[in-house]
Amino acid sequence: MSALALRDVRKVYPSGDTEIVALDHAELTVDDTELVALIGPSGSGKSTLLSIAGGLLTPSEGSVTVAGEDITAYSPKRLASFRRDHVGFVFQSLNLVPFLTAFENLTVVPELTGRRGAATRKRADDLLEELGLAARRNVRSTDLSGGERQRVAIGRALMNEPCLVLFDEPTSALDTERGEQVMGLIRREMTERGLAGVVVTHDRRMTGFCDRTVEITDGHLAA
Amino acid sequence: MSVATRELRRRPGRFAFVGIALALLSTLLLLLGGLLDGLVLGSTGAFRAQDAPVFVYSADAQDSFLRSRITPAERDQIAAAPGVTGTAGLGLTLDAGRLEGTTGTDNLLDLAVMGYEQGTNVLPAPPGPGEAYADAALQDDGVTEGSTILVGLGEIPVRVVGFVDDTSYLLQPALWVDLDTWRQVQTASRPDAAVADGVVQVVLVDGTGTPESLVTAVDDATGGATSSLTRDEAIFSLPGTAEQNATFTALIGTTIFVVGLITSLFFILLTVERRSLYAAMKALGVGTGALVRWSMLQALLVAGTAFVLGGLVTLGLAQALAGQIPLLLEPTRAVVTFVLLLATAAIGSLIPLRRIIRIDPASAIS
Helix, strand or coil, X not given: CEEEEEEEEEEEEEECCEXXXXXXEEEEEEECCCEEXXXXXXXXXXXXHHHHHCCCCCCCXXXXXXXXXXXXXXXXXXXXXXXXXXXXXXXXXXXXXXXXXXXHHHHHHHHHCCCCCHHHHHHHHHHXXXXXXXXXXXXXXXXXXXXXXXXXXXXHHHCCCCXXXXXXXXXXXXXXXXXXXXXXXXXXXXXXXXXXXXXXXXXXXXXXXXCEEEEEECCEEEC | CCHHHHHHHHCHHHHHHHHHHHHHHHHHHHHHHHHHHHHXXXXXXHHHCXXXXXXXXXXXXXXXXXXXXXXXXXXXXXXXXXXXXXXXEEEEEEEEEEECCCCCHHHEEEEEEEEECCCCCCCCCCCCCCEEEEEHHHHHHCCCCCCEEEECCCCEEEEEEEEECCCCECCECEEEECHHHHHHHHHHHCHHHCCCCCCECEEEEEECCCHHHHHHHHHHHCCCCEEEEEHHHHHHXXXXXXXXXXXXXXXXXXXXXXXXXHHHHHHHHHHHHXXXXXXXXXXXXXXXHHHHHHHHHHHHHHHHHHHHHHHHHHHHHHHHCCCCCCCCCCHHHHHHHHHHHHHHHHHHHHCCHHHHHHCCHHHHCC
C-alpha cells in the first residue's frame, strides 16, 4: 500500500473570466517508507500539491488517496479529522505556539482536540527523548535555538503517529550547513520510524537526503 | 491548565490593557449601580415600608404626595368601595429639626415627618402622641432611643422610642409619628398648607381582588375625586425616581456597550495577530470551535479578574466616600453586574468568529 497516491489531479482557480491551472493532471505515488523531494520554482504548484496531499485543499479533478483512504470527496470537517489522525505537517515558519514549552507544543493539538491523557503525555516525552530534547522539555519555544525549534516542530508532526509527513520548505531560512543538519535529522527520523514523507524545497542541494526527487513546473510533475 | 490560561499567566502584559480597561469599567458599573440603588432606595423607603397594595391621592394632586388632601367624607367613600377591606391615612411634612439641647444651623436634621395610623411589616403600630420611630439613618446624626427632637418651626418635641430601617423619603430620613402629631408639625411649619382634623394626604387601601381592580373601584366610588395608584406606580411616581432610574439605566447600558466594544476590538486584534498560528492549528486538525473557546475562556477570565479588581476599588471608594454620596452596594446588583460583564465579554470575544472561520488551513503552507 502506498502512503500517498495522486491520480490525474487538477487544481484550477477561477480568476475573472479565466482560470488559473495550479496543478495539471498530476500523478504521484509515495511508497510507505519513501521520502520524496518536491522541487520547483516559485509559483510552480508545489504548495498546491502539498496542500492537496495533506487534505488542506480538495482537487478540482482526479483522486487523492492517503494511507489507503480516498479523501477526494471528504467534507472540510472530515478532512480536518483525517489530518488530525493521519497526517503530520512541518511548516516553513514552524508555527510553534510561542508561550508554550517544548513539551506543551507537542501536546497542544491533542489538548485542543480533547485528547489529552497519560498516553499523550508519554508519547510527547518519548518523542522529546528521541529527538534529544528531554533536557529542554520545559523550556518555552521562544527560548529554544533554531535547531531545537525545528526538532520540536518535527516532534509535533509525529505526535499523531502519521502515515504521511509533509515538510514545507524546512530549510528555506537556514544556511547550507544548518539546512543539511535539518535534512539529516528529517532523513534519520523518517527512516528510523519507517514513515513516508514529501519535502517541498527550492534548494537542489537538499534533494540528496531524499529517496527520489520530483520536479514541478507550471503545475506539471516530472520525475 | 489549558492553553488559554497558560497564555494569560505567561503573557500577562498582552492582556493588561484590556484587563485594566475592564476593571475601570467594572468600577464604573458598580458605582453607577450603587448610586442608582442608593438614590432610588433612599428616595422610596417610606413607600416601600407600606404593605397596602393601593395608594389613593386626591385627583387634583396629580400623584403628588405633598399636594394631595383626602377629606373624611372621601375616605368614607373609599372605605365603602367594593372590595375594600381596610383604609389607613398617611401624611408627610418635609421639615427640619434639632436634637434637644443643641443650637446652630450645623445641628439641623433633615427630616421627613410621616404621620401614619397602621403598622406594617417594617413599621410598628403608631407610637403615642409626641413619640416617634426614627429612621436608623438618624443614628449617624447622634439620635438615640430616648432622644428628643424639636421638630420644625414650632419646635414641637418628639421623643424617639425606637428605630426602623430603610424608610427614607427623597433621601431624607423619616420620623414616624401618629397623625395628630404630624398635623401639629404640618400646621406649625406650613401654616399655609395646614390640614384639618381627619384630613390625610394619602389613604392606603387594603382589599380583595387585584390592585388594579381596587384602583378602579375606589376611583369610581369617589366619583373621580381621587386618583389611585398601585404600590409600584406610587413608588415610581415619587419625584425624580423614574427619571433617575431611566438615566442610570441608560448610563449602565452605555457602559456595557463599551465593555463589549473594547472586548471585541481586543479579540479582533488578537485574531489578526494569531492568524498564522490559527491556520497552523487548523491544518493540524484543530476545529474552529476549539479556537473560539480559547479566546472565550480568556475573555471570561480577564473579565472575571477585572470585576474582582473593580469590586475592590469600588469598596475602597465606598468607604472613602461614606456618607458623602448615596452609594448603596447591594449583593444582588453585584451579581447582576458580574453576569452582565461576563456575558458581554463572552459575546465580545465571539465577534471575530467569522474571521476565525474564514482562516484557510491551507494558508499555513507557504
